[in-house]
Amino acid sequence: MLITALAACKDSESPDEPAATPTDAPAAVDVPAIMSYDIVTQYPHDPAAFTEGLEFKDGYLYESIGQYGLSDIRKTELTTGKVLKSTKMDAKYFGEGMTILNGRIYQLTYKEGKGFVYDLATLKQVATFSFHTPEGWGMTNNGTHLIFSDGSNMIYFQDPATGQVVKQLSVTDERGPAYQINELELIKGYIYANQWQTDRILKIDTSTGKVVARADLSDLRQRTGIPPISGYEGAPDVLNGIAYDAATNRIFITGKNWPKLMEVKLDN
Ligand SMILES: [Ca+2]
Numbered sequence: 148m149l150i151t152a153l154a155a156c157k158d159s160e161s162p163d164e165p166a167a168t169p170t171d172a173p174a175a176v177d178v179p180a181i182m183s184y185d186i187v188t189q190y191p192h193d194p195a196a197f198t199e200g201l202e203f204k205d206g207y208l209y210e211s212i213g214q215y216g217l218s219d220i221r222k223t224e225l226t227t228g229k230v231l232k233s234t235k236m237d238a239k240y241f242g243e244g245m246t247i248l249n250g251r252i253y254q255l256t257y258k259e260g261k262g263f264v265y266d267l268a269t270l271k272q273v274a275t276f277s278f279h280t281p282e283g284w285g286m287t288n289n290g291t292h293l294i295f296s297d298g299s300n301m302i303y304f305q306d307p308a309t310g311q312v313v314k315q316l317s318v319t320d321e322r323g324p325a326y327q328i329n330e331l332e333l334i335k336g337y338i339y340a341n342q343w344q345t346d347r348i349l350k351i352d353t354s355t356g357k358v359v360a361r362a363d364l365s366d367l368r369q370r371t372g373i374p375p376i377s378g379y380e381g382a383p384d385v386l387n388g389i390a391y392d393a394a395t396n397r398i399f400i401t402g403k404n405w406p407k408l409m410e411v412k413l414d415n
Pocket residue numbers: 200201202286287330331332388389390
């Protein structure tokens with residue numbers, strides 16, 4: 148099939164026509180590459196968990212759960228989805244993105260302008276931190292800085308010790324700013340992000356903010372038996388949550404109130 152196509156292409160070329168050179172090419176449009184995805188395995192996930200943050204560390208999943216009155220930070224068992232340990236948040240806080248850095252869990256809140264720091268082993272709150280944006284959305288880290296989103300197309304790098312923002316990225320794709328950047332995960336030097344209210348996962352260059360690749364997971368629900376978004380409270384909502392286990396090169400994804408969590412392969 149490929150050979151036929153190539154042959155057909157060759158036949159149609161005029162011998163007099165000079166081959167296109169890079170200088171003849173139009174200016175680069177920076178259309179993101181298509182990132183294919185495959186489902187490797189499916190695991191149970193607490194359907195009551197309105198997932199806002201997801202990370203994998205030393206064999207366990209850690210999750211930040213949203214919604215006022217239902218928010219918590221938790222450690223779960225991958226294969227069973229069982230909650231092994233959790234710390235409930237005060238009902239005035241809505242849990243958002245979280246990340247694990249130097250033995251501590253950092254967690255954003257949605258509109259409360261306050262971040263919480265927990266001891267990784269005990270999940271006990273040990274400190275708080277500030278962030279400058281009106282809303283907190285997704286979070287990851289690069290081993291040095293907290294990296295977070297706020298629902299716009301911006302991603303901020305914050306020094307956890309000083310609270311200073313040391314770098315900002317404006318996320319753009321071929322159409323301009325890519326808004327509603329949500330849950331984040333740093334994978335092999337790129338930021339992977341859920342884009343709220345879409346079934347997309349974006350792969351973002353950490354130097355330029357450009358979306359270099361994009362995965363469309365719109366058939367994931369059908370493939371895994373997750374019902375379409377109904378709008379009913381507590382029913383499966385948007386795709387949200389990306390976790391990476393660097394030790395085994397596994398990527399896990401889930402959604403808000405999804406009864407399943409999937410290991411997937413993302414390739415481009
Ligand atoms: Ca994550």
